[in-house]
Amino acid sequence: MRYTTTVVVGAGHCGLAMSRCLAERSVDHVVLERAAVANAWRTQRWDSLRLLTPNWMTRLPGFAYRGDDPDGYLGAPEVVRLLEDYAAKCAAPVLTDTTVTAVQPDGHGYVVRTDRGSWRARTVVVATGATEVAAVPTRLSEQVPAVVTAMTALDYRNPDQLPRGGVLVVGASASGIQIADELRRSGRPVTLAVGEHVRMPRTYRGRDVLWWMDASGLLDERYDDVPDLVRARNLPSMQLIGSPQRATVDLNTLRRLGVRVVGRFAGVRDGMAQFSGSLANVCALADLKLGRLLDSIDAWADGAGVDAEWPERFAPTAPTATVPLSMRLNEIETIVWATGFRPNVSWLQAGVFDRKGRIVHDGGVTASPGLYLMGWPFLRRRKSTLIDGAAADARELADHLVGHLDTLARRRAS
Amino acid sequence: MSTSLIDNGVNVEALLGAREALAAAPEAAQFHWRARCEWVNGTHSRTTVHDFSGLGAEHTHRERFTFEGDHPEVFASEDHGATPAEIVLAALASCLTAGIAAVATNRGVQLRSVTCTVEADHDVRGILGADPDVRNGFNGVLVHYTIDADASREDIEAIVAQSQKRSAVYDILTNPTAVTVDVN
Numbered sequence: 001m002r003y004t005t006t007v008v009v010g011a012g013h014c015g016l017a018m019s020r021c022l023a024e025r026s027v028d029h030v031v032l033e034r035a036a037v038a039n040a041w042r043t044q045r046w047d048s049l050r051l052l053t054p055n056w057m058t059r060l061p062g063f064a065y066r067g068d069d070p071d072g073y074l075g076a077p078e079v080v081r082l083l084e085d086y087a088a089k090c091a092a093p094v095l096t097d098t099t100v101t102a103v104q105p106d107g108h109g110y111v112v113r114t115d116r117g118s119w120r121a122r123t124v125v126v127a128t129g130a131t132e133v134a135a136v137p138t139r140l141s142e143q144v145p146a147v148v149t150a151m152t153a154l155d156y157r158n159p160d161q162l163p164r165g166g167v168l169v170v171g172a173s174a175s176g177i178q179i180a181d182e183l184r185r186s187g188r189p190v191t192l193a194v195g196e197h198v199r200m201p202r203t204y205r206g207r208d209v210l211w212w213m214d215a216s217g218l219l220d221e222r223y224d225d226v227p228d229l230v231r232a233r234n235l236p237s238m239q240l241i242g243s244p245q246r247a248t249v250d251l252n253t254l255r256r257l258g259v260r261v262v263g264r265f266a267g268v269r270d271g272m273a274q275f276s277g278s279l280a281n282v283c284a285l286a287d288l289k290l291g292r293l294l295d296s297i298d299a300w301a302d303g304a305g306v307d308a309e310w311p312e313r314f315a316p317t318a319p320t321a322t323v324p325l326s327m328r329l330n331e332i333e334t335i336v337w338a339t340g341f342r343p344n345v346s347w348l349q350a351g352v353f354d355r356k357g358r359i360v361h362d363g364g365v366t367a368s369p370g371l372y373l374m375g376w377p378f379l380r381r382r383k384s385t386l387i388d389g390a391a392a393d394a395r396e397l398a399d400h401l402v403g404h405l406d407t408l409a410r411r412r413a414s
Numbered sequence: 415m416s417t418s419l420i421d422n423g424v425n426v427e428a429l430l431g432a433r434e435a436l437a438a439a440p441e442a443a444q445f446h447w448r449a450r451c452e453w454v455n456g457t458h459s460r461t462t463v464h465d466f467s468g469l470g471a472e473h474t475h476r477e478r479f480t481f482e483g484d485h486p487e488v489f490a491s492e493d494h495g496a497t498p499a500e501i502v503l504a505a506l507a508s509c510l511t512a513g514i515a516a517v518a519t520n521r522g523v524q525l526r527s528v529t530c531t532v533e534a535d536h537d538v539r540g541i542l543g544a545d546p547d548v549r550n551g552f553n554g555v556l557v558h559y560t561i562d563a564d565a566s567r568e569d570i571e572a573i574v575a576q577s578q579k580r581s582a583v584y585d586i587l588t589n590p591t592a593v594t595v596d597v598n
Contacts (some may be wrong), residue, residue, distance in 0.1 A: 196579075245554050263588070264587045264589075265588075266590050267590045269590065274590050276589045277588035277589075278584070278585075278588040278589070280577070281575055281578040281579065281584075284571065284575045285572075285575045285576070285579060288568060288571055288572045289574060291568060292568070292572075355440075384530065
């Protein structure tokens with residue numbers, strides 16, 4: 001049994017940001033990593049994927065991008081290199097190839113079991129991310145015959161990996177639209193099943209749309225200020241792609257490319273995949289929501305006197321007269337589930353879960369004293385899942401953690 | 415946003431309270447709806463709804479509601495009531511309109527008038543068995559709303575969109591539902 005004050009689980013950007021903040025506060029800690037720093041970026045990203053956030057937004061505690069392409073988007077190998085460099089620069093105490101198998105409350109702290117021995121710590125920060133496993137709707141996937149090759153957005157690498165022939169991409173968030181775009185360009189017939197989604201132009205009034213969201217304070221909106229936190233935490237990811245051309249990929253561009261856009265994948269009956277008839281409404285919802293976002297950006301730009309190009313409005317998502325409500329499954333060689341992700345914290349044996357198996361937390365602070373979370377959707381602010389969101393969350397949670405350690409110390413003293 | 419001066423006849427506080435209470439008590443949220451139908455004659459049938467269960471108890475409507483279903487004279491019937499397909503349109507319109515009132519109230523929007531037309535295209539060769547390639551149901555449904563309210567066009571469109579997002583009958587019509595029919 002080894003001892004430390006804080007165990008951070010996971011050496012991605014969140015765990016490293018927290019490590020830096022703990023070091024700044026002289027909190028003795030260790031970062032346990034099942035494989036290597038930035039493991040998900042080494043093993044769970046498709047070849048062409050780039051960050052959705054521009055380089056100037058790649059900020060971590062004590063680090064800001066200083067390269068010559070501030071408006072570009074890092075590819076996965078570059079993210080790996082950046083996080084490796086950051087870990088080295090911070091001298092983060094990372095133990096690689098160490099898989100946490102259990103975290104259990106014990107007295108005034110926790111026992112952390114790993115495949116390389118156990119640790120006792122006063123506090124634990126869970127920084128394994130909210131996107132560790134693909135969230136595939138079992139009820140639907142069970143209906144798809146085994147002859148159809150199935151993969152998730154985490155398994156997908158490039159078009160060559162797929163059999164020739166038709167593809168059904170389920171889900172139209174960032175992953176789904178990017179994969180549909182790439183597979184269509186590989187010459188395959190692609191059908192994209194679309195439920196609720198968040199439409200987003202890559203650039204607006206001559207700037208990256210995330211510049212506007214960052215500068216206007218929208219990304220800093222706090223979890224305790226947002227009117228409907230449940231909805232905010234469950235929003236699908238923005239339809240964005242990081243590309244050298246700063247291209248916008250949305251349902252209109254995909255349609256022009258020849259992607260068949262259909263409603264939400266609803267089930268299989270008589271050898272036919274069935275799609276919801278709600279496509280027009282989910283498109284209307286997304287268009288209206290985008291309009292409200294652009295209105296708020298314009299209002300902020302006026303007030304702040306930002307020098308930018310004139311406001312513009314984007315064409316509505318074009319309705320097509322004949323949206324197919326079903327297609328024969330034998331037209332589909334491959335189904336790609338781009339239906340979102342979920343965390344995997346099965347090793348966490350603390351009473352912090354709700355009846356749906358989700359960790360209950362207040363801005364990353366759980367009800368189990370000394371147990372913290374990082375990197376979950378809208379954890380403390382809208383940008384909590386972005387690399388740029390780690391710094392502020394890590395600082396605040398590190399402050400809370402130090403406060404908890406002080407409380408423990410006072411209790412021991414009295 | 416102030417809702418204090420808004421009166422669309424919807425008790426939004428009760429709905430929001432129910433949302434919060436039922437999120438924590440999923441058993442109580444399980445409702446069970448029932449309708450009873452009796453054949454009268456020809457294509458004429460009479461359906462009544464009276465009792466249902468939910469919130470962990472049995473309930474009854476204030477009175478027994480009756481729906482006459484029949485086919486029109488052009489189908490060689492006696493036209494004692496709406497066709498069942500038209501009753502589906504009525505159900506969709508009622509559901510979406512109720513949702514519009516609730517969403518508008520929640521968003522502090524005073525409604526002055528809400529009307530809609532619901533139209534469906536239907537190729538009856540399907541139900542007649544005249545062409546096996548034609549489905550029995552509608553080819554599509556078109557709902558057109560006319561709304562007079564204290565809100566911008568975009569806000570009204572957003573209310574109508576949100577109503578669809580939260581509508582039971584819209585979901586029932588746009589997504590597959592398992593239907594099991596058996597005989598005693």
